[in-house]
Amino acid sequence: MSKPLLVLALAQENANNRLDSLGFEILYTGVGKVNAAIALMQRLAQGDTPSLVINAGSAGSHTLTAGQVVVATQFHQRDMDATAMGFALGETPFEAPIVLSNGLPVSDFQQVTCYTGDSFVTAAHPQLTLDTIDMEAYALAKVCHQQQQRFVCLKFITDGADGQAANDWASAVILAADQLADAVHRCVAEHAR
Numbered sequence: 001m002s003k004p005l006l007v008l009a010l011a012q013e014n015a016n017n018r019l020d021s022l023g024f025e026i027l028y029t030g031v032g033k034v035n036a037a038i039a040l041m042q043r044l045a046q047g048d049t050p051s052l053v054i055n056a057g058s059a060g061s062h063t064l065t066a067g068q069v070v071v072a073t074q075f076h077q078r079d080m081d082a083t084a085m086g087f088a089l090g091e092t093p094f095e096a097p098i099v100l101s102n103g104l105p106v107s108d109f110q111q112v113t114c115y116t117g118d119s120f121v122t123a124a125h126p127q128l129t130l131d132t133i134d135m136e137a138y139a140l141a142k143v144c145h146q147q148q149q150r151f152v153c154l155k156f157i158t159d160g161a162d163g164q165a166a167n168d169w170a171s172a173v174i175l176a177a178d179q180l181a182d183a184v185h186r187c188v189a190e191h192a193r
Helices: 011-022 033-045 137-146 165-191
Strands: 005-008 025-028 053-060 069-077 111-116 132-134 151-159
Touching: 005 011, 005 033, 011 025, 011 053, 011 165, 025 033, 033 137, 053 137, 053 165, 069 137, 069 165, 111 137, 111 151, 132 151, 137 151, 151 165
Parallel strands: 005 025, 005 053, 053 151, 069 111, 111 132
Antiparallel strands: 053 132, 069 151
8 A cells, every 4th residue: 555755845844854754755846946846756757646746844824824734636837927918817828727626625734825936935925815825836846746646734823924934934934844744644644545
């Protein structure tokens, strides 16, 4: 029977190798949408399809309190801007849907929309209210959608995506691994096949 695959951007999000104790394969993709998409597609192409892809990692937020784990069930590309061509902000030209909705919920975790882009956010967005902000989830969700792979996205809110974000992230990411390990365990118990 296949096991879940844990997908993280960086080894720093697995502080003290805390997630290793779960016994699942861990894929580190590197930072950003391109790296995330390439790494996950390469892994899925190897065969031995995982029972579930779980993206566990850090995120910022303009609306949520730092220190909590949330589950992203919808994904938006915050840095796709083809508005000059008449497309909505976040809409990839000639492609639907604008928002991916393939993230599985996990009981007792707040469901959020994750806004993904290739920049570290340190100020309010001029047009979007950013619930949860990261740099990989949209790409991972899209790969899973196209490959018909079950997907869960668990994010530990490390910072307020403001002027202190870089400092807050560096210290909070160390605390994230324990809470993410617990969240992954609960996720697997709910979605195991």
